[in-house]
Amino acid sequence: MSAPDPGLLALNTATVREKCTLRQAAEACRRQNIRGICPWRDKLAEIGAKEAARIIRDNGLKVTGLCRGGFFPAPDRKGRQAAIDDNLRAVDEAATIEARCLVIVAGGLAQGSKDIGGAREMIRDGLGAIFDHARSCGVPIAIEPMHPMYAADRGCINTLAQALDLCDELDGKNGSAMGVAVDVYHVWWDPELKRQIERAGEKRLMGFHLCDWLVPTTDLLLDRGMMGDGVIDISLIRSWMEGAGYHGMHEVEIFSKNNWWKKDADEVLLTCKMRHETVC
Amino acid sequence: MSAPDPGLLALNTATVREKCTLRQAAEACRRQNIRGICPWRDKLAEIGAKEAARIIRDNGLKVTGLCRGGFFPAPDRKGRQAAIDDNLRAVDEAATIEARCLVIVAGGLAQGSKDIGGAREMIRDGLGAIFDHARSCGVPIAIEPMHPMYAADRGCINTLAQALDLCDELDGKNGSAMGVAVDVYHVWWDPELKRQIERAGEKRLMGFHLCDWLVPTTDLLLDRGMMGDGVIDISLIRSWMEGAGYHGMHEVEIFSKNNWWKKDADEVLLTCKMRHETVC
Numbered sequence: 389m390s391a392p393d394p395g396l397l398a399l400n401t402a403t404v405r406e407k408c409t410l411r412q413a414a415e416a417c418r419r420q421n422i423r424g425i426c427p428w429r430d431k432l433a434e435i436g437a438k439e440a441a442r443i444i445r446d447n448g449l450k451v452t453g454l455c456r457g458g459f460f461p462a463p464d465r466k467g468r469q470a471a472i473d474d475n476l477r478a479v480d481e482a483a484t485i486e487a488r489c490l491v492i493v494a495g496g497l498a499q500g501s502k503d504i505g506g507a508r509e510m511i512r513d514g515l516g517a518i519f520d521h522a523r524s525c526g527v528p529i530a531i532e533p534m535h536p537m538y539a540a541d542r543g544c545i546n547t548l549a550q551a552l553d554l555c556d557e558l559d560g561k562n563g564s565a566m567g568v569a570v571d572v573y574h575v576w577w578d579p580e581l582k583r584q585i586e587r588a589g590e591k592r593l594m595g596f597h598l599c600d601w602l603v604p605t606t607d608l609l610l611d612r613g614m615m616g617d618g619v620i621d622i623s624l625i626r627s628w629m630e631g632a633g634y635h636g637m638h639e640v641e642i643f644s645k646n647n648w649w650k651k652d653a654d655e656v657l658l659t660c661k662m663r664h665e666t667v668c
Numbered sequence: 669m670s671a672p673d674p675g676l677l678a679l680n681t682a683t684v685r686e687k688c689t690l691r692q693a694a695e696a697c698r699r700q701n702i703r704g705i706c707p708w709r710d711k712l713a714e715i716g717a718k719e720a721a722r723i724i725r726d727n728g729l730k731v732t733g734l735c736r737g738g739f740f741p742a743p744d745r746k747g748r749q750a751a752i753d754d755n756l757r758a759v760d761e762a763a764t765i766e767a768r769c770l771v772i773v774a775g776g777l778a779q780g781s782k783d784i785g786g787a788r789e790m791i792r793d794g795l796g797a798i799f800d801h802a803r804s805c806g807v808p809i810a811i812e813p814m815h816p817m818y819a820a821d822r823g824c825i826n827t828l829a830q831a832l833d834l835c836d837e838l839d840g841k842n843g844s845a846m847g848v849a850v851d852v853y854h855v856w857w858d859p860e861l862k863r864q865i866e867r868a869g870e871k872r873l874m875g876f877h878l879c880d881w882l883v884p885t886t887d888l889l890l891d892r893g894m895m896g897d898g899v900i901d902i903s904l905i906r907s908w909m910e911g912a913g914y915h916g917m918h919e920v921e922i923f924s925k926n927n928w929w930k931k932d933a934d935e936v937l938l939t940c941k942m943r944h945e946t947v948c
Binding site (some may be wrong): 550576615619620621 | 881
């Protein structure tokens with residue numbers, strides 16, 4: 389594999405979330421010549437989506453996605469409707485900032501429930517309830533399969549195959565209004581990975597997220613590694629993505645409470661650039 | 669679901685490993701009228717397999733399995749051969765204690781490697797290298813799919829489908845010398861679970877391990893829960909196992925550094941019995 393185009397590097401604001409507002413993150417990207425950004429909704433909420441759009445535009449950034457919609461399962465109808473309403477607002481925000489897609493972290497079991505099949509039905513129904521609005525706004529919905537260790541509390545769509553089955557069900561076999569965000573952290577272990585990336589193809593591959601799996605991993609959520617510090621063969625997975633027609637950006641999203649979140653944003657971004665060039 | 673037959677409860681020695689030798693574990697089982705045991709090899713190593721067999725027999729216990737073979741990937745030929753040799757010894761030990769099967773924890777990436785595909789080939793080759801000896805000893809090989817969070821360092825056979833593909837490849841579609849151990853902790857999240865249990869059927873279903881997934885889980889390895897304390901619908905999975913023809917025992921295997929491992933073995937076993945009756 390040749391090194392990736394540096395112009396494809398993008399920053400997910402989760403990577404610098406303890407140090408930066410959206411404006412600070414966007415300005416750091418411009419300083420480091422990083423061309424894309426994926427904000428989380430908490431950063432938008434601080435300033436409003438219109439102001440966020442202006443900041444992003446002023447810094448010359450593409451928006452690879454908006455994180456995140458989802459979290460559909462809830463114990464009662466009222467809770468499920470509240471989740472749908474919130475997702476409809478997320479679609480509007482994604483449209484306002486001209487995001488490539490709305491990233492969906494589907495949600496885990498409903499509070500107090502052990503019914504994972506039922507939770508998956510709530511997710512399907514929730515996605516179905518926002519689908520028309522998203523399509524009419526021109527906002528593709530990108531389901532991000534979650535690592536199975538998050539099935540209980542964050543997302544019980546756990547494989548690319550499962551996410552693509554949902555896309556086929558809700559969007560039709562040939563649709564392009566729903567697809568997937570492939571985060572190497574969540575899917576690197578999957579024996580079906582190459583085959584399902586090929587199945588997804590250009591239309592369904594809406595995002596590519598980078599970090600690394602550390603050995604040992606000391607926290608289920610907040611101990612993700614910088615690319616190159618773990619065991620994921622990122623360049624191999626990139627080759628599969630490109631082979632399947634993905635031409636989008638490579639978005640760095642690192643949850644790292646005790647390491648990268650403590651560092652200065654410019655130092656983090658410089659490291660991202662170097663690692664993107666050398667190990668991705 | 670009606671409550672399970674209490675006579676089917678078995679103890680995996682990992683559940684009491686900080687408090688009990690094999691003799692102490694076996695005697696605790698007899699006191700609590702638990703009829704089956706699955707020892708780990710470290711407990712056998714302390715006394716030898718023949719003495720272990722005697723202790724188990726004296727306490728009237730069935731042996732649901734021997735934990736564990738596997739850990740096949742290694743960086744060089746010498747390391748891989750050493751793993752195979754060790755697995756051949758494990759087969760002999762399993763035969764000596766008349767274990768229902770040798771449980772295989774396949775192993776993760778070879779030291780220093782990011783090649784998960786290569787590791788999976790080493791696992792296939794390693795299993796192939798012990799297969800004839802195991803069959804001639806009458807010891808079925810039971811692959812235990814590991815939760816994907818163990819793919820790097822413990823086992824990169826991560827789904828029941830993947831394990832069953834290996835069985836079909838090495839043992840033939842209709843063989844019964846190789847099968848799977850289904851641990852609810854490792855597989856509860858799998859959207860294919862019911863279908864793959866059905867596919868496995870009576871001949872391939874060689875073990876059924878119980879514990880629970882806690883929310884939150886504070887350690888990737890050593891924070892497993894007692895049945896009923898987490899979110900796994902164990903009785904539903906048992907119904908699938910029984911529907912597919914499984915008639916074996918229900919083996920409790922709990923890695924719990926800060927909770928169950930600290931308690932007195934009889935207290936742990938009493939709790940296992942109660943929970944087996946009420947939530948499994």
